[in-house]
Amino acid sequence: xxxxxxxxxxxxxxxxxxxxxxxxxxxxxxxxxxxxxxxxxxxxxxxxxxxxxxxxxxxxxxxxxxxxxxxxxxxxxxxxxxxxxxxxxxxxxxxxxxxxxxxxxxxxxxxxxxxxxxxxxxxxxxxxxxxxxxxxxxxxxxxxxxxxxxxxxxxxxxxxxxxxxxxxxxxxxxxxxxxxxxxxxxxxxxxxxxxxxxxxxxxxxxxxxxxxxxxxxxxxxxxxxxxxxxxxxxxxxxxxxxxxxxxxxxxxxxxxxxxxxxxxxxxxxxxxxx
Ligand SMILES: [Zn+2]
Numbered sequence: 001x002x003x004x005x006x007x008x009x010x011x012x013x014x015x016x017x018x019x020x021x022x023x024x025x026x027x028x029x030x031x032x033x034x035x036x037x038x039x040x041x042x043x044x045x046x047x048x049x050x051x052x053x054x055x056x057x058x059x060x061x062x063x064x065x066x067x068x069x070x071x072x073x074x075x076x077x078x079x080x081x082x083x084x085x086x087x088x089x090x091x092x093x094x095x096x097x098x099x100x101x102x103x104x105x106x107x108x109x110x111x112x113x114x115x116x117x118x119x120x121x122x123x124x125x126x127x128x129x130x131x132x133x134x135x136x137x138x139x140x141x142x143x144x145x146x147x148x149x150x151x152x153x154x155x156x157x158x159x160x161x162x163x164x165x166x167x168x169x170x171x172x173x174x175x176x177x178x179x180x181x182x183x184x185x186x187x188x189x190x191x192x193x194x195x196x197x198x199x200x201x202x203x204x205x206x207x208x209x210x211x212x213x214x215x216x217x218x219x220x221x222x223x224x225x226x227x228x229x230x231x232x233x234x235x236x237x238x239x240x241x242x243x244x245x246x247x248x249x250x251x252x253x254x255x256x257x258x259x260x261x262x263x264x265x266x267x268x269x270x271x272x273x274x
Contacts, residue, residue, distance in 0.1 A: 039079040039230075047075060048227035049206045057183050062202050065190065072194045076204035077231025077270035084232050084257055085267045086110040087203065088246075089139050089179065090210075091239030092122040092129070098247045099238050100129060106254050108264040109133050113179040113201075116141035116163040118239055123170050130171040135266035137177040137201070138163045143240070146184045152192050160193070177201050177267060201267055203235035209246045210237050220249035225256050231270050 045066045047059040066075045077083065088099060091114055103110050112129055114136060119126050130136050140159045149155035160178055168174045178193055179201050190200050205227040209215045224234055234253075236246050254264070 039081045042076075042078055042080060042230075045075045045078065046204070047202070047206065048204055048229065048232075049208075049223070062183065065187070066202075068187070069190055069194065069200070071199075073190055073200045073202070074233070074267075074271045075202045076229070076233050080230040082230055082260070082262045083265050083270055084228075084234065084262045085265055085270050086234050086236060086250075086253075087113060087179070087201075087267060088236050088238035089113045089240070090115055090118070090143065090237050092118055092125045093239035093243070095243035095247055096122070096125060096129070096238045099243075099250070100132065100134070102247060102250045103134070104132065106258075106264075108254065109135065109266050110264070111135040111137055111177070111267040112238065113137045113139035113177075114163070114167070115139050115143050115181075115239065116159075116166055117143075119163065119166050119170070126167065126170050130173065135177075135268060136167055136171055136173070136175060137179065137267070138167065138175045138198075139179050140181050143181045145182055146180050146186065146189055152188055155189060156192050156196065160196075160198070179203075199271065201233065201271070203233045204229065205232050205234045207234060207236050207246075207249070209243065209249070210240065212241055215242075215245045217245045217248040217252075220245050221252040221256075224249070224253045228257065228260070228262075233267060233270065 044063075046063045049059065062075055065073045086103070086108070088096070088110060091112060096112075112134055114126065126136065138160055141162050142159070144159070146155065149159065164175050176198055178198050180189070183202050185200065193200055205224060207220045207223045209220045220236070237243055238246065257264070
């Protein structure tokens with residue numbers, strides 16, 4: 001009798017230890033699931049600029065690809081938490097420090113998709129951007145269109161790996177995110193990146209600050225505000241031309257989003273839980 005009781009007790013203790021281990025091991029997952037449940041899952045992921053063709057790629061192409069490669073090709077986040085990621089492409093350049101100073105004055109971290117040739121010119125700036133807590137990501141070596149590269153292997157080596165290597169040398173971190181110039185890529189190139197454990201990031205709001213004919217402060221801010229939505233990824237530029245309009249538009253954009261309780265985060269915070 002006593003032995004049986006002892007056995008029962010030891011079994012009970014054993015079971016309890018397993019349960020507590022499980023709780024300990026899986027608690028981050030439980031928390032994440034609880035968090036996800038508190039926000040709705042979006043029914044559609046798409047670029048908000050109506051029928052606008054960036055880089056001659058119809059926006060519907062991105063939408064289809066985001067469905068096909070749902071864990072590796074992102075237009076926006078998938079749930080409705082009030083988060084937003086500001087992204088800046090084509091730098092670093094003389095405008096980058098102005099943008100960083102502005103972001104820092106609001107205590108906001110952003111994501112910078114950098115081009116190899118520009119990184120080479122400003123290694124100290126790249127290091128400082130990284131050290132200040134902003135996310136450094138890959139935007140190809142020379143901003144050429146993926147359509148110009150027939151060999152996927154060479155595209156990977158010359159455009160993406162070369163940029164990754166240089167960024168790793170400067171920051172000590174291997175970038176995990178790639179944004180194709182002009183949003184132009186192919187399924188095969190996306191698959192190559194997946195094989196190399198990199199995710200492709202497009203955008204859900206295009207501020208069109210790259211368009212020198214229309215990129216006034218007013219136009220940039222109004223596009224960012226017009227298309228506001230949860231877990232948006234906003235396309236802006238710190239390089240590739242005169243970006244003073246972009247610098248000046250930040251105040252209005254940030255203040256508007258904050259009034260509506262949006263939190264500014266880096267892109268990985270929006271997409272990494274998938
Ligand atoms: Zn670009």
